[in-house]
Amino acid sequence: SKANEPAPAPPIVHYYMNNLTTSRNPVENQETVLILTPLARFYQEYWDNLLKLSYPHDLISLGFIIPKTKEGNAAYTALQAQVTKTQSGTKSKRFKSVTILRQDTESPLQSQSEAERHKMENQKARRAAMAKARNSLLFTTMGPTTSWVLWMDADIIEYPPNLIQDLAGYDVPIVAPNCYQRYYNTEKKANEIRPYDYNNWVDSPTAKELAAKMGKDDILLEGYAEMPTYRSLMAHMYDASADPGTKIKLDGVGGAVLLVKAEVHRDGAMFPAFPFYHLIETEGFAKMANRLNWESFGLPNYLVYHYNE
Amino acid sequence: SKANEPAPAPPIVHYYMNNLTTSRNPVENQETVLILTPLARFYQEYWDNLLKLSYPHDLISLGFIIPKTKEGNAAYTALQAQVTKTQSGTKSKRFKSVTILRQDTESPLQSQSEAERHKMENQKARRAAMAKARNSLLFTTMGPTTSWVLWMDADIIEYPPNLIQDLAGYDVPIVAPNCYQRYYNTEKKANEIRPYDYNNWVDSPTAKELAAKMGKDDILLEGYAEMPTYRSLMAHMYDASADPGTKIKLDGVGGAVLLVKAEVHRDGAMFPAFPFYHLIETEGFAKMANRLNWESFGLPNYLVYHYNE
Numbered sequence: 366s367k368a369n370e371p372a373p374a375p376p377i378v379h380y381y382m383n384n385l386t387t388s389r390n391p392v393e394n395q396e397t398v399l400i401l402t403p404l405a406r407f408y409q410e411y412w413d414n415l416l417k418l419s420y421p422h423d424l425i426s427l428g429f430i431i432p433k434t435k436e437g438n439a440a441y442t443a444l445q446a447q448v449t450k451t452q453s454g455t456k457s458k459r460f461k462s463v464t465i466l467r468q469d470t471e472s473p474l475q476s477q478s479e480a481e482r483h484k485m486e487n488q489k490a491r492r493a494a495m496a497k498a499r500n501s502l503l504f505t506t507m508g509p510t511t512s513w514v515l516w517m518d519a520d521i522i523e524y525p526p527n528l529i530q531d532l533a534g535y536d537v538p539i540v541a542p543n544c545y546q547r548y549y550n551t552e553k554k555a556n557e558i559r560p561y562d563y564n565n566w567v568d569s570p571t572a573k574e575l576a577a578k579m580g581k582d583d584i585l586l587e588g589y590a591e592m593p594t595y596r597s598l599m600a601h602m603y604d605a606s607a608d609p610g611t612k613i614k615l616d617g618v619g620g621a622v623l624l625v626k627a628e629v630h631r632d633g634a635m636f637p638a639f640p641f642y643h644l645i646e647t648e649g650f651a652k653m654a655n656r657l658n659w660e661s662f663g664l665p666n667y668l669v670y671h672y673n674e
Numbered sequence: 675s676k677a678n679e680p681a682p683a684p685p686i687v688h689y690y691m692n693n694l695t696t697s698r699n700p701v702e703n704q705e706t707v708l709i710l711t712p713l714a715r716f717y718q719e720y721w722d723n724l725l726k727l728s729y730p731h732d733l734i735s736l737g738f739i740i741p742k743t744k745e746g747n748a749a750y751t752a753l754q755a756q757v758t759k760t761q762s763g764t765k766s767k768r769f770k771s772v773t774i775l776r777q778d779t780e781s782p783l784q785s786q787s788e789a790e791r792h793k794m795e796n797q798k799a800r801r802a803a804m805a806k807a808r809n810s811l812l813f814t815t816m817g818p819t820t821s822w823v824l825w826m827d828a829d830i831i832e833y834p835p836n837l838i839q840d841l842a843g844y845d846v847p848i849v850a851p852n853c854y855q856r857y858y859n860t861e862k863k864a865n866e867i868r869p870y871d872y873n874n875w876v877d878s879p880t881a882k883e884l885a886a887k888m889g890k891d892d893i894l895l896e897g898y899a900e901m902p903t904y905r906s907l908m909a910h911m912y913d914a915s916a917d918p919g920t921k922i923k924l925d926g927v928g929g930a931v932l933l934v935k936a937e938v939h940r941d942g943a944m945f946p947a948f949p950f951y952h953l954i955e956t957e958g959f960a961k962m963a964n965r966l967n968w969e970s971f972g973l974p975n976y977l978v979y980h981y982n983e
């Protein structure tokens with residue numbers, strides 16, 4: 366279809382929000398899932414995993430937002446090729462709809478190397494820009510029939526095909542699996558795994574004290590030695606020998622993989638691009654949801670994997 | 675069309691957000707306007723004024739959210755009759771699309787009389803519920819081609835047909851006209867006008883001091899003698915003999931009539947249902963937009979009229 370030419374809208378549509386469920390049995394109840402991905406780089410494994418999702422694809426809509434950078438152009442081309450292939454291929458694999466947004470703002474940081482983007486002084490501007498990108502994507506793609514929103518970063522390249530059913534099965538407003546990374550341990554000469562996403566945490570008295578002393582525009586960041594928060598990080602709670610279904614309450618969440626009941630967003634929970642209780646982006650989202658009386662949970666023993674650059 | 679049956683979505687849609695303008699000349703640039711109305715009561719004059727809008731109707735989408743109350747049922751029936759009539763009538767009067775949402779939550783306050791809903795102790799719960807209703811409507815109806823969002827309360831029953839062009843002409847992120855009410859002055863035995871909406875204001879040192887001393891969940895309210903804020907109220911700035919185009923900067927806005935560039939909402943500006951800088955709903959929205967670096971303006975001498983119960 367042509368750029369910026371909207372599909373012809375039906376003249377009148379009525380929706381009874383009562384009839385829209387978000388339940389423990391989403392497949393049975395034909396609940397629609399919107400998978401949202403801010404995408405700066407395209408990984409084939411990301412797409413392959415989406416295709417392997419066992420949730421009925423005709424209940425899944427996909428939404429992407431891609432930055433206006435050279436890297437974004439390449440990602441766009443690669444994504445487009447896969448989307449076209451899938452949407453014209455086997456019927457059962459086709460998704461309900463795909464929306465691709467090209468951002469109109471310049472990226473504050475051109476370099477996207479893992480080292481560069483994790484530098485503390487780059488985090489505030491970078492995460493504010495990410496928050497705005499996530500909000501644009503969310504506000505633009507969520508529709509009246511969306512029951513669930515699954516946030517999925519573009520560099521998540523491994524998870525079980527039952528991911529959606531597994532996460533929805535907890536029947537909680539917001540739920541995050543534990544995001545790890547595979548790597549080669551050169552000392553032990555073995556393939557191992559290590560924590561990747563440090564944004565899933567339980568608050569600490571230290572972090573609260575730090576926040577209380579901060580200027581109104583300062584933010585607390587997790588995972589930096591310069592600013593020890595002593596929060597309990599879900600990344601460190603993984604236990605291969607424990608109950609794989611363990612669920613804990615979280616105060617901050619990451620957006621790498623995050624299942625959210627659509628009503629949480631509909632109540633107004635978004636990703637603050639400004640310091641909100643000294644938190645920003647996905648961590649600020651958990652706090653905002655909390656102010657709207659929605660709780661966040663984490664699954665320490667349910668692993669999903671981030672690409673290793 | 676049947677309830678909760680979405681229109682068939684096209685398999686792939688691309689949008690270049692660059693190509694989406696919000697300009698001083700919205701008609702020329704074919705910019706799409708989404709008019710959003712939380713609607714508890716239906717007034718024929720509201721609908722008649724919408725029909726008289728000179729902005730091309732094929733660029734206007736309408737969105738409504740209606741409470742789950744007896745009053746809401748009556749409003750729904752009345753709205754539906756008018757929508758059906760318009761959308762099957764003269765082509766030039768038909769709107770691009772109409773979305774009607776029925777709320778799934780109970781209204782915190784059943785009585786909607788003007789006296790009852792303006793009672794200070796009822797305001798916090800009522801405005802929190804209104805904020806959630808506005809957010810649901812916004813998150814659900816805003817699409818990739820929306821350039822402007824015009825908030826319009828259901829009891830706004832008089833304004834110039836060029837309203838959209840007039841407001842867009844200011845080319846500012848957020849703009850509110852002055853909301854008045856016609857009444858019969860029994861003393862003077864004459865038809866007169868008086869201010870209605872006190873939510874459009876410029877902040878004051880007193881209000882800031884009050885806020886600084888408040889508990890984190892307390893809110894400042896405007897228009898109550900019990901809590902004098904000494905803010906400068908746009909409602910009191912109307913001057914029939916002054917420049918009708920005068921524009922002032924505002925710190926708090928009302929939602930009775932409010933034109934917002936869609937990118938403001940896309941950045942994440944919504945209606946906080948929780949105290950945000952001790953502000954809630956539309957007043958909190960102005961503050962949140964401000965945190966996202968968007969400014970709000972008011973037009974003291976541009977009048978729109980609220981129904982007089």
Ligand SMILES: Nc1nc2c(ncn2[C@@H]2O[C@H](COP(=O)(O)OP(=O)(O)O)[C@@H](O)[C@H]2O)c(=O)[nH]1
Pocket residue numbers: 402403404405406430431432468472477479482483494495498517518519520
């Ligand atoms: N739209 C958009 N997506 C981005 C941008 N920068 C990164 N991303 C994507 O946002 C997600 C998170 O970013 P990433 O750099 O992986 O963050 P990290 O893994 O937490 O360091 C990934 O899916 C990226 O592809 C950007 O400027 N715009």
Ligand SMILES: Nc1nc2c(ncn2[C@@H]2O[C@H](COP(=O)(O)OP(=O)(O)O)[C@@H](O)[C@H]2O)c(=O)[nH]1
Pocket residue numbers: 711712713714715739740741777781786788791792803804807826827828829
């Ligand atoms: N969806 C919804 N709309 C409501 C509800 N209560 C009021 N409204 C509408 O919201 C707008 C503002 O409410 P109103 O009672 O007029 O507020 P006021 O004029 O500021 O006192 C109007 O368009 C009402 O019809 C509600 O519970 N749900």
Ligand SMILES: [Mn+2]
Pocket residue numbers: 518520671
């Ligand atoms: Mn990443």
Ligand SMILES: [Mn+2]
Pocket residue numbers: 827829980
């Ligand atoms: Mn009103």
